[in-house]
Amino acid sequence: MNPSLVPGRPKAAVVLATAAVLMAGGCSSSSPSSSGPSRPKGAAVVMPEVSSVPRLITAADRTLPIAPYLLSDEQSDELTAAQAKLTERCMARFGLRYTSPAPAPVFRPRTPTQFRYGVTDPEAAAVDGFAPAGGRTAPATAQPAALSAETTLVLTGTNDPHVKPGSAAAGRRVHKGRKIPVGGCVGEARARLRSEGPEAGGDAELPNDINIDSFESSRKHPLVRAVFAKWSQCMEGHGFSYPDPLAATSDSAWRTRTASAKERAAARADADCKMRNNVVGVWYAVDAALQRQAIEKNSVALAKIKKAIGARVELAAAVLAG
Template sequence: MSRRRTAVLAAATAATAALITSCSSGHDAAGKDPKTAPIANAASNIDKSAWPKAIPNSGLAKDLSLPLQAYMQTYQDTVALDNAERNLETSCMADYGFTVTFPPAGQTPPPSADDANLPRRYGITDRATAAKYGYGLPEDSQGQKGTRMPALTKEQVEVLTGRTSIRNNPTDPAPEPAPSTYQGKPIHKDGCAGWAADQLGNRNLDFSLVSQLDGESLTQSQKTPAVQEAISAWSKCMNTKGYTVATPYDADKVVPHADGAPSQDEINVALADIDCKKSTTLVEIWFNEDSKIQDQQIKDHKSELDALGTRKTDALAAAKKALNG
């Protein structure tokens, strides 16, 4: 899944929904220009310990990195771009006389750092995690609850989004365009959110090809003779431990995971799963076959991927400038 807000209105909606402090007309009462207080200051206080690692640092997938990951957007990249957008949106809104404060991104990290999801790409791989959570996810990787934003005035919504209202879900009616000006000042196309995205080049970031190729390589690699043989060996190993299961993707169904703490039976299956992966070198074999396919994919789509890589690099450089000046 793409982590960038590629649709402009979606960008505006997500940005607006992130507001946690009151948005009022007029400048800051203390006279502080919001443009001189970048979100980078607040972001420095975010707890990054729960952020997923781009390259696993434990388990059977430790230090593994697939070729296509060089073209993916990591969670770290997403946070940088989101914070830069929010900083620019704050500055833009101030130009219209509105003081808005966006919370820094990075407070609700996802379980995986990018689309490759290497820690679980070939099934679970971390024994220490399995011993505690079975097939479930660690509590600190499921994100923290965000703070609900206050209501925005009609004028603030129009300036921020370039629309008369926020579309919170696909079933809502499509918002009407906002007036072309606010107090005589032209409103940007798609509002401050659209303007901010343009400053960073975010509208040009589309990772759908990378996601597609990544999914195809996983499917194709599973069908290779080497991986099929390794999966068969893994299945036989599981059978010796008392579990009848054909593939690692079916292992979590042996003892279905329930909400809350995992049962000891689930943990036992999970540990057997990982031990059998280790003894059969399944993860290593699968990763190698996966990598070979991705190497060829990169050759076949070199021009498109190189162009995306350049756009990503440029956007991150623009984000750094927007946050740090």
Template sequence: MLPLAVAVTGLFALSACQFAGHDDPADEAGRLNTMESFPLHAYLPDPSSDAGKAIGSAQWILAKKCMVRLGFAGFTMLNTKTVESTYPVRRGTLALSSTTGDDRPYGVDDPDEAIEHGYHNRKQTESSQPQEWVADQYVALTGTFDSGDSRRAHGHPIPQGGCLGQAMQKIYGAPPKTTKVNGLKVTGYYSLGLELWYESHKEARKDPAWKKADRAWSACMKKKGFHYPDPDEVSVDTAWYRTEKPSSREKKTAAADARCKLDTGYIDTVHAVEARAQKTAVSKRKKDLDALRAANERAVENSRTIIEKES
């Protein structure tokens, strides 16, 4: 389970059994164990949505023109409709791609799925694979320099943030100030939402109800022969990262983890605490968050105009 994971998909509907008043704990846990179920999700745009895809397409259209201006003639042939939307990777750099980990906020929640996949639950799609670029192209695209890299391309100065960064500034305007999230500097147009998500999570974990839920889950796991203080600890056990496929021990541990979350009502409890913390954070910074959302809506409009002019 990775903190602040921002893997996000559509909305969820009530099931027939819920209308009948017989909620399935597993279904409810699965509904709550998503990024979409939190208040702050509304302020973190979905890259897989039509709006998110429009921004990505417009960014590459502008970046392509920038690269051509910098003297990369081959970019005139670049098909921006098929170029990878993930952030570029410098060729020769080790880019790890693994299914180890989980995209859900609270990790595994389905015992049947867990006994099959263990903690190897990270979704892998073709578009999630980073696209590699040779060094001079990578530098010009990203504005990220290694020792010895020139800050010019074919005699032209590389813009701050590279061609992709310059494109985003044209789409969004000037980026907000850099902030820190879990000790790491974060800059970008969604940094406030990420910062508040992290701070809310940290605050929620101090709540007595969360600590009680951790103890109940841990006691359940102990009865099954597994000794971990909380779900975060078991999900990041280094043993799971040593193999590409889950071991028998990993599968059994993950299945017990998911079962104990359901039997103790873990996800229901901690989600309520964290959602409450997020609501408080939103109310305190609503003006800033609304401005952020308005800026994103303008960026989508700008992007669609850019795409329309190009077609």
């Protein structure tokens, strides 16, 4: 089955500071109310004032303001399971036996913010390096079974390589006297779950962009730049020269199947220097402030997206309840 037919992963954990080692998540919109941020791409960001900075060793148990506008892992799983069930029911109407492939296992942080600011536990970093346990190796995925032309036509609405499977341009043909839905059975399932957008069920583009932009912009904030300078000086004391935590994480020397002794030492020093200088507390405070600023500017569109998430999750629950 074409991977594009599987609902997108949530992007609440979209920007990992361990992006050089892990595959950073990030889904774009399926919501009809999606639109880009009010700030044009490439435009300068007005840096917010940050009045309060918490003392944090880790941000794992902290929630970012954009979280209610993004799918949680649980919500994404429910939507995936509901789409699979609806697709299989639709195929059965056409007299075809079809089982949706199980989602490929992927590394998931315990919370969206667990590794957003990189490694924070010196003891774990000393063992695993910059990639958390389970995050370094891509999971093996089984090759999907080949489908007959008949099954593919009903499933996706098309056998034409020039037409995107499951799209609005597919379907409307007849199979054994029954009209194939727009986008085939996959398209019908998506429509039932209001997941017909560009990424077929992932996060809406607007909150996804805010989640990414706030992380990127936070690195330029004076408070973050100042604490990065302290972190860098601390790292020098451990024998490592990096301007900021992302530079340490993305060192090409760490692109190995297992963590080397040098990587483990650098990761432990990174976590230790973050702890000593409250890097996570400052970074999180600025990140959250930038998100609150963007949410205020886009409150109407985000309210619609939040409502759409609630509706989609209710629909999925009803499907799974039978």
